[in-house]
Amino acid sequence: MKKKILVIGAGSDVAQALSRLRAERGHILWLTARSQEALQPLLADLKVRYQAEALGFVYDAELHPAEDLMAQLPGIPDEVHVAMGYLGNPDRLDDPKDAARILKVNFSAAVLLMNAVMHAMIEKQIKGVLVGISSVAGERGRKSNFLYGAAKAGFSTYLDGLRNAGFSHGIHVMTVKPGFIRSKMTAGLPLPGPLTASPQQVASAIIKGMKKGRGTVYVLPVWSIIMLLIRNIPDVLFKRLNL
Template sequence: MAGRKTLLLVGATSDIGRAVASRYAREGWAIVLTARDPSAARRDTDDLSVRTGEPVAVLPLDVLALDTLAAFVDALPVLPDTVVCVVGELGDQNRAEADPEHAARVMATNYLGPSLLLGILADRFAARGHGTIVGVSSVAGDRGRGSNYVYGSAKAGFTAFLSGLRNRLARGPVRVVTVKPGFVRTRMTQALSLPPLLTAEPAEVGDAIYAAAERGRADVVYVRPVWRLVMAIIRAIPEPIFKRLRL
């Protein structure tokens, strides 16, 4: 991988993860993918390597195994130039209300594990003197809603973590970017009826992430800009009115 920039992609088997890997590979980056099940990721890497001619490596990583995260970073074959974390689990809100273990998994997958991993990488980047961190959060974290507040609260925590990390590192050479895709047509949302205007395709998200991380200056990116307006309106609704809505 010498002589070319390296991307570390956390959450390689997701639809968004595949799109991000493909976008960076087309730009000539070396790709290091992580997945809980490396064998599942390798099916995609073989195809990606053939189509792009770029090297792709796969490493096992479970972001819920918190005591392994520092060792994972220390064992990387090369410290990446950019890390993109797309790990997420929508979960089931009704189940989460009745099953604390399910709720805890959703919270840990969307907030705790990714935040701790990116915090470790941020320290390594700062010590080296450069690096870009991209965390994929969600518009669901902009305001808690009864239909998905367990997932939304975890994404709100992740958004706040990225904001604080960005503030802490603002005077140095490390960038921290928060990406909020809104609705995305993926396997995770295939059972939902999604409005076309607000729904992005995975490739669209991959392009937006690459542009924000490698070409842009924005700190917080809504993949479809209309979401910025939508969520500004939702955040502005007074609480006495908001709590009577079914959102």
């Protein structure tokens, strides 16, 4: 069956890899990006490679309410992927605008959007799938990215609850915790090779996780062990670590 798939933050390297895999299967893609200029090459790529039915919508989490985006869509999607994210600058505690942006993009806007989609799916009795890309950064706050981590922690908790809420309606909610990804977000950062996934690996893990009806997916399984260890380091030691 041809699905209508909404991808939020379609310019993300992970979202591009995922959109290609979905378009290859003949599904309909509704992409969002922050400007028309950003949307055009993404849509053209899917049309040229796969003759995909793809539409674009301008959506900026800092500017546009979720309802405005929902009102523009030609219907209710069967599948939604929230791939937007903003890492921010951990050294700028004196920058409330950057902090607000981190919280909005990674948490509050993502939540309001998923609420709106879940509501619409329930109303139209669509047994859809919602996928949120969260992060292992949400499993324990670290000095290198605790605002981003806090926002992702909130997002992961929200997704846990949404999964619970969606279950009785036949709606599946999946949380993705990728670990490091080689993408625009981490360009220039020193990433440990064996712990770093490519956007294509993340996209494949998402498809596999959806097929299996998984609740939470660690893209590289080693991250579930790493985070188990990190969560269990006593606070008295943890606060002294340079993480």
